[in-house]
Amino acid sequence: MKRKQTNKYFANIIVIIITSLIIIIFNFPIISTIMTSFKTNSSINTFPPSFFPKEPTLEHYLKVLYPSTSLSVKFPRYLLNSCLIALGTSFLTIFVCLPASYAFEKIRFGKKIIFPALVNLRAIPLVIFAIPIYIFYQKINLIDTIFGLILLNCVVNIPLAILIFTGFIQDLPEELEDAARIDGASTFSILRYVIFPLMKPAIATVGILVFIMTWNEFLFGMILSVEKSLPITVGITMFAGAWSIDWGAIAAAISIGIIPSIIFILFARKFLIKGLTMGAVKE
Amino acid sequence: MVNKPQKKSLEFFSKYILLIPLLLLIAIMIVYPLIRNIYMSFFDVKWGKIQEFCGIKNYLNVLIDQGFWESMLFSLKFSITVTLLEIFFGLLLAVYFDKFLSRNQWIIAFFLLPMLVPPVLTGIMFKLMLNSFVGIVPQYLQLFGVNLNFLSVKGVIPTLIFADFIQWTPFTFLIIYSALQTIPISLYEAAKIDGANSPQIFNNIVLPLLLPSIGISSFLRFIEAFRTFDVIYALTGGGPGNKTTTISIYIYKAAFERGNFSQAVVSSIFLLIFALIPLYISMKFILRGSEYE
Numbered sequence: 032m033k034r035k036q037t038n039k040y041f042a043n044i045i046v047i048i049i050t051s052l053i054i055i056i057f058n059f060p061i062i063s064t065i066m067t068s069f070k071t072n073s074s075i076n077t078f079p080p081s082f083f084p085k086e087p088t089l090e091h092y093l094k095v096l097y098p099s100t101s102l103s104v105k106f107p108r109y110l111l112n113s114c115l116i117a118l119g120t121s122f123l124t125i126f127v128c129l130p131a132s133y134a135f136e137k138i139r140f141g142k143k144i145i146f147p148a149l150v151n152l153r154a155i156p157l158v159i160f161a162i163p164i165y166i167f168y169q170k171i172n173l174i175d176t177i178f179g180l181i182l183l184n185c186v187v188n189i190p191l192a193i194l195i196f197t198g199f200i201q202d203l204p205e206e207l208e209d210a211a212r213i214d215g216a217s218t219f220s221i222l223r224y225v226i227f228p229l230m231k232p233a234i235a236t237v238g239i240l241v242f243i244m245t246w247n248e249f250l251f252g253m254i255l256s257v258e259k260s261l262p263i264t265v266g267i268t269m270f271a272g273a274w275s276i277d278w279g280a281i282a283a284a285i286s287i288g289i290i291p292s293i294i295f296i297l298f299a300r301k302f303l304i305k306g307l308t309m310g311a312v313k314e
Numbered sequence: 315m316v317n318k319p320q321k322k323s324l325e326f327f328s329k330y331i332l333l334i335p336l337l338l339l340i341a342i343m344i345v346y347p348l349i350r351n352i353y354m355s356f357f358d359v360k361w362g363k364i365q366e367f368c369g370i371k372n373y374l375n376v377l378i379d380q381g382f383w384e385s386m387l388f389s390l391k392f393s394i395t396v397t398l399l400e401i402f403f404g405l406l407l408a409v410y411f412d413k414f415l416s417r418n419q420w421i422i423a424f425f426l427l428p429m430l431v432p433p434v435l436t437g438i439m440f441k442l443m444l445n446s447f448v449g450i451v452p453q454y455l456q457l458f459g460v461n462l463n464f465l466s467v468k469g470v471i472p473t474l475i476f477a478d479f480i481q482w483t484p485f486t487f488l489i490i491y492s493a494l495q496t497i498p499i500s501l502y503e504a505a506k507i508d509g510a511n512s513p514q515i516f517n518n519i520v521l522p523l524l525l526p527s528i529g530i531s532s533f534l535r536f537i538e539a540f541r542t543f544d545v546i547y548a549l550t551g552g553g554p555g556n557k558t559t560t561i562s563i564y565i566y567k568a569a570f571e572r573g574n575f576s577q578a579v580v581s582s583i584f585l586l587i588f589a590l591i592p593l594y595i596s597m598k599f600i601l602r603g604s605e606y607e
Contacts, residue, residue, distance in 0.1 A: 046414050053407065054424045057480055060439035061431065063450050067442060080453040127339060130332040138329045145333070147597055149340065154593040156541035158562040159582040162569050163347030163354070186343040189336065218328040247432035249544045250562070254570060264434045268548060278448050285435050285442075292430035296423045303430070304422070307485070308492040 061289065068092070068282035075278055091283035106284060109266030112177060116252075116262055117245040117291075119181040121238045124192045127185065128237070129230065132196035133222055137208065146193070153190040157250065165254055175257040183255065184245040191244070191306075192237045198309045199233035200226070232302070239299050240306040246291050263288050348586075355583055359575035372580040381556055382581055385564035386588075392471075392560065393539035396478045401532050403479070404486025409520070412494050422488075429484040437548025440477045441465075467554050474558060477545050482538075486531045493527035494520070537592050561585055 055062070067075060068091055069084040095106045135146045164183065165174075173179030203226070211221050252262040261269075267284045270277070295303060355372055358365040376382050407425075415422055428436070444464040446452050455462055464473045497520065505515045543562040546552065552559035552567065559567070565585070569578035 050411065050414065050421065054421075057428050057484065058424065060436060060443055060480065061427065063443050064439045067450070075448050078453060079457055080450055082450060082454075127335045131336040134329050134332040138332075140329050141333060145337075149336075151593055151596045152344070154537050154596045155589045156537075156562060156585055158541060158543065158565045159351070159586050159589075160344070160347045161566065162575055162578050162582065163350040164343065165569075166354075166575075167347060167350070182339070182343065186339055189339070218332070222332075243430055247430075247434075249432065249434040249547075250566070254566075264432050264544075267438060268434060278442055281438065282442060285438060288435050289431045292427065292432075296427050296430055300420070300423050300426075303426070304488065304492070307488060 064282050065286050067278060068286045070279065072277075072279050091277075091279040092287070094277075095280050095283045095287065104266065104269055106263075106266060106287075109261050109263040110287065112260055113246055113263040115177050116180045116184065116260070117242045119177065120184040120188065120245040121241045123181055123185045124188050124241045125234055125237055128189060128192040128196055129227075129234070130222060132193050132200055133226055135193070136197045136200040138218075146197070150190050150194050157187065161250065161254055164251075168255055174255055175259050177260045179255055180252060180260055180262070183251050184241075184248055187248070187251075188241045188244055192241060195237050195240070195306055195309050196230070196233055199230060199236075203229055232305075235299070236302045236306040236309075239295055239302050243292060243295055243303075351579055351583060351586075354575070355580045357576070359579065360573060368576075372576040376577060376580045376584065379577070381559070381564060382561075382584075384556055385559045385561045388558065389540050389542070389560045389562075392475070392478075392542065393536050395475055396482070396539045397532050397535045399475070399479050400483045400486045400535055401528060403483050404490050404531065405524070405528065407483070407487045408491040408494055409516070412491070415491070416495065422491075426484050426488060428481050429488075431481070433481060433544035434548045436477060436481050437545040440473065440545075440549055444473060465550070467557065470550055470554065470558060474546055474549060477549060478539060478542065481545070482535060486535060489527050489531040490524055493524050497523050533592070533595065537589075 063082070066082060066084060069087040069089075070081075071084075071086060071088050071090070074081065074085055098104065098106055131141075134140045135142045168174045168179055173182070207225055207229070208221055211225050216224070246262075247264065248262070249264040252265045253268075256262070256265065263284075267281065267288055270281050270284060354364065356367060356369060358368045358372075411425075415425075443449050443451050446463055446465070449464075452462060452464065463469055501519055502515060505519055510518070540560075541562050542560050543566065546558055546560055547563055547566075550558045552563040556564075561581070565578045565581050568574045568581065
């Protein structure tokens with residue numbers, strides 16, 4: 032009996048060791064970048080290397096967050112841009128997709144053709160739209176504007192948002208709406224007073240997922256912005272030239288750039304998992 | 315009573331109104347650009363300025379362009395490799411950690427973090443970690459007398475595959491793991507009572523039930539890997555030479571580095587034609603369950 036228990040104890044320890052090993056391997060780029068961001072420049076460049084910072088310093092964070100005015104790379108601005116673009120995209124996507132999903136699912140309008148066409152849009156590589164949208168944006172003066180990037184990211188995220196919203200709406204009880212309809216409520220008031228309050232988890236899921244997707248977006252951020260609307264992903268790639276590869280600063284900038292991902296996975300894990308699996312598995 | 319018909323027509327319109335913002339956006343940002351793309355493909359376009367009609371000359375130019383076919387082939391090989399690797403290890407991790415993670419749910423957060431980080435930053439992180447000047451990995455290897463250049467002509471493709479693997483295995487893991495959670499315990503118990511051993515249970519019960527999610531995650535990984543841009547652009551910029559140029563990088567460079575919009579537009583039309591195959595598969599299989607019979 033006792034031997035069985037010690038065996039179990041050892042088996043547990045082995046699982047924990049393997050788990051930690053796998054987590055460390057998969058997160059190694061992130062861990063080593065965060066470590067580098069706290070190292071002094073001289074310790075980054077010395078050989079033999081040290082994985083952990085010997086004399087931790089915040090100098091790179093200060094340099095990145097309070098750049099001298101002569102520098103062409105304005106990190107705080109990129110940070111603000113990315114926040115605005117990601118927040119704006121989340122709101123716009125919810126505003127556009129929630130009513131549409133309701134129409135697809137409950138009014139059964141457009142469910143046969145428009146809905147599948149939209150959801151499957153994500154099988155098409157985005158780069159196809161890069162050139163015509165670039166030319167179109169030039170024509171209507173949306174190049175280098177935050178609104179332009181919000182609009183684009185919203186379209187990119189429509190398939191995912193619709194998939195998640197319709198999935199949630201399918202699970203809503205029919206009785207509530209029927210009762211409201213019998214009481215004479217219009218479609219709009221049903222949407223506003225019945226559906227909307229019940230959809231809060233779905234709205235959180237879509238909002239968080241779209242925020243992350245937009246924050247992570249790079250290709251269109253690069254094509255459609257010149258200076259004023261540069262998102263953080265593009266801004267960080269510009270560092271290499273500006274500081275003649277100041278790896279400490281780049282590491283600090285990356286560490287700041289992945290903060291939303293870390294916050295969301297730690298505090299909104301359930302929403303993210305729900306959204307990501309719904310986006311992939313349609314039962 | 316008098317305003318009842320009016321109210322009805324309002325109801326009738328309201329369902330259209332619900333869809334109008336969405337349809338408007340799609341029309342402006344998807345349909346119009348596609349039509350515009352096809353129109354532009356018959357003209358000589360330099361730096362976004364349409365110059366003169368030139369028939370199918372652009373199409374022929376792309377068809378005989380070696381770079382186009384090379385990048386298509388690279389995208390194809392790259393996406394097949396990473397999909398197979400990620401599915402295999404995603405399945406392995408999901409099955410191995412099934413019980414452990416359902417007891418310690420919060421640990422999943424650390425499994426998923428890599429896929430939530432901006433891909434372009436993953437690329438730069440790999441550069442930071444692997445470059446031969448200050449990279450922590452080559453430096454430690456050097457301490458053991460191993461000299462490896464991860465970004466050399468020889469090492470760059472395995473490095474890119476590994477970067478994609480690190481970032482997206484969490485995704486295949488998550489999908490397969492979630493599917494695993496939906497298998498009722500009673501099935502395992504029934505099989506055990508009937509005297510089945512673990513490999514038998516896995517082969518005859520678990521694997522068949524996981525097949526749909528394995529299929530969907532391979533499909534999604536394949537199409538996403540095929541159009542990879544961020545990681546490779548950050549890590550190698552498509553080089554050395556054109557060695558790691560994916561089709562997305564090829565189109566981007568044609569348009570925004572060389573200013574050859576014609577070439578980029580026509581390449582993207584060819585890409586669209588190729589993308590119709592996965593689109594068809596997606597329409598046919600992935601949404602099948604949601605349609606009303």
